[in-house]
Amino acid sequence: MTETQGLLIVxxxxxxxxxxxxLGLVLRAWGHGMRxxxxxxxxxxxxxxGEVKAARKLGITWHTMGTGFVWEPGEDDQARQRxxxxxxxxxxIITEDDCELVILDEFTYPLQYGWIDTGEVxxxxxxxxxxxxxxxxxxxxxxxGLIEAADLVTxxxxxxxxxxxxxxxxxxIEL
Amino acid sequence: MTETQGLLIVxxxxxxxxxxxxLGLVLRAWGHGMRxxxxxxxxxxxxxxGEVKAARKLGITWHTMGTGFVWEPGEDDQARQRxxxxxxxxxxIITEDDCELVILDEFTYPLQYGWIDTGEVxxxxxxxxxxxxxxxxxxxxxxxGLIEAADLVTxxxxxxxxxxxxxxxxxxIEL
Numbered sequence: 001m002t003e004t005q006g007l008l009i010v011x012x013x014x015x016x017x018x019x020x021x022x023l024g025l026v027l028r029a030w031g032h033g034m035r036x037x038x039x040x041x042x043x044x045x046x047x048x049x050g051e052v053k054a055a056r057k058l059g060i061t062w063h064t065m066g067t068g069f070v071w072e073p074g075e076d077d078q079a080r081q082r083x084x085x086x087x088x089x090x091x092x093i094i095t096e097d098d099c100e101l102v103i104l105d106e107f108t109y110p111l112q113y114g115w116i117d118t119g120e121v122x123x124x125x126x127x128x129x130x131x132x133x134x135x136x137x138x139x140x141x142x143x144x145g146l147i148e149a150a151d152l153v154t155x156x157x158x159x160x161x162x163x164x165x166x167x168x169x170x171x172x173i174e175l
Numbered sequence: 176m177t178e179t180q181g182l183l184i185v186x187x188x189x190x191x192x193x194x195x196x197x198l199g200l201v202l203r204a205w206g207h208g209m210r211x212x213x214x215x216x217x218x219x220x221x222x223x224x225g226e227v228k229a230a231r232k233l234g235i236t237w238h239t240m241g242t243g244f245v246w247e248p249g250e251d252d253q254a255r256q257r258x259x260x261x262x263x264x265x266x267x268i269i270t271e272d273d274c275e276l277v278i279l280d281e282f283t284y285p286l287q288y289g290w291i292d293t294g295e296v297x298x299x300x301x302x303x304x305x306x307x308x309x310x311x312x313x314x315x316x317x318x319x320g321l322i323e324a325a326d327l328v329t330x331x332x333x334x335x336x337x338x339x340x341x342x343x344x345x346x347x348i349e350l
Contacts, residue, residue: 005342011192015329021192023199024226029347031229051199054206101347134348151342153334154190160328167180167326172204172276173309 006133007151008125012108012142015156016174022103022136023051029134030058034100037061039090041083041106041139050172061097063089083110087121094129101134108139111146118143125149181308182326183300187283187317190331191349197278197311198226204309205233209275212236214265216258216281216314225347236272238264258285262296269304276309283314286321293318300324 009025011018022038029036038055042064055062065086087110094102110116122145129135137146147153162170169175184200186193197213204211213230217239230237240261262285269277285291297320304310312321322328337345344350 004345007337007342007345007348009348010334012334013332016327017186017192017196017199017329017331020199020203021196021331023202024192024195024197025348027198027202027229028195028225028350031225031227031232032347034347050203050206050209052206054202057206134345147334150335151337151340152191152348154192155332155334156190156192156196157188157330157332158328159185159187159322159330160325162182162326165326167182170179170182170309172207172209173182173184173200173327175203 004132006129006131006135008149009134009136009152010142010146010150011136011138011154011156012140012147013155013157014140015158016161017156018138018140019105021154021156022105022138025101025134025136026055026060026103029101030060035098036101036103037093037097037099038063038103038105039086039093039107040064041086041104041110049175061093061099063093080110080113080115083115087116091124091128094133094135099133101136104135104137106139107137108142108146111143112141118145122146122149179307181304181306181310183324184309184311185317185321185325185328186311186313186331187315187322187328188330188332189315190333191336192331193313193315194280196329196331197280197313200276200309200311201230201235201278204276205235210273211276211278212268212272212274213238213278213280214261214268215239216261216279216285224350236268236274238268255285255288255290258290262291266299266303269308269310274308276311279310279312281314282312283317283321286318287316293320297321297324
């Protein structure tokens with residue numbers, strides 16, 4: 001058996017597939033019987049989304065920043081506060097929850113907005129993260145410091161997008 | 176509810192995350208109760224892989240080219256023959272199996288090797304694929320004709336890879 005070494009993985013770029021690839025890791029890890037936790041730093045309520053429905057059925061721990069929350073960079077203190085609280089929750093999950101894979105979905109946004117300090121996040125992950133724990137961070141514009149600290153970084157580039165052709169979001173694909 | 180329009184999706188590029196993103200779509204669609212079928216044009220037996228274990232537990236239809244098969248471009252007629260047979264199987268699944276999402280994993284390789292004609296594949300998909308069916312094709316070096324025909328194309332670019340740092344493949348991540 002392969003020796004387990006926790007990886008810090010970043011899926012970034014402007015193309016589709018970042019959160020989706022993280023979900024693929026969720027499925028793969030779940031297939032191995034690994035304990036998976038997901039923390040979403042999100043735009044809005046996702047209860048209707050396929051991945052949330054799937055997680056409920058599969059017994060995967062799933063946290064979101066809350067319902068009805070909409071990102072507006074620099075908009076209000078409440079947004080910043082919720083992001084900070086969600087990062088505190090993520091830290092507790094990483095150190096206490098005995099997960100083997102933790103997804104921090106769309107975590108690059110509060111880093112980009114400067115709501116949470118990238119240097120502190122990287123330092124904390126390097127010092128406090130259990131050595132066998134895989135952490136996956138998704139979102140556009142991953143900060144350079146995060147990319148430097150990561151073990152695996154893939155940039156998803158949009159070559160062609162159906163919205164360009166007037167096709168609406170499809171259930172099971174974007175939703 | 177959103178009107179369903181079957182998308183042709185391509186995940187290509189040299190970065191990690193192509194098959195993984197396809198698996199994320201599998202999870203999302205399965206969460207919605209959609210019928211999912213996977214056909215793998217693959218390197219080797221994957222019974223031990225997390226996604227295959229997960230698919231078994233979730234009741235997802237999963238076909239592979241067979242066990243112990245190793246790609247060696249141009250190597251032998253047997254490889255070409257198996258790829259052609261697997262594409263025939265995929266066509267039957269697409270037209271007869273009442274799936275809502277079909278993954279053709281690593282299908283770009285037999286196209287690139289010229290074992291299966293890209294123009295014929297594209298024409299067949301445009302004419303014979305049920306209009307509500309989503310088809311996802313993964314693999315490096317997607318042929319131009321396939322990209323032109325697709326609705327959504329994301330290129331996964333490797334920014335950093337753990338193998339570069341001597342870290343072996345990890346269960347639940349690559350395996």
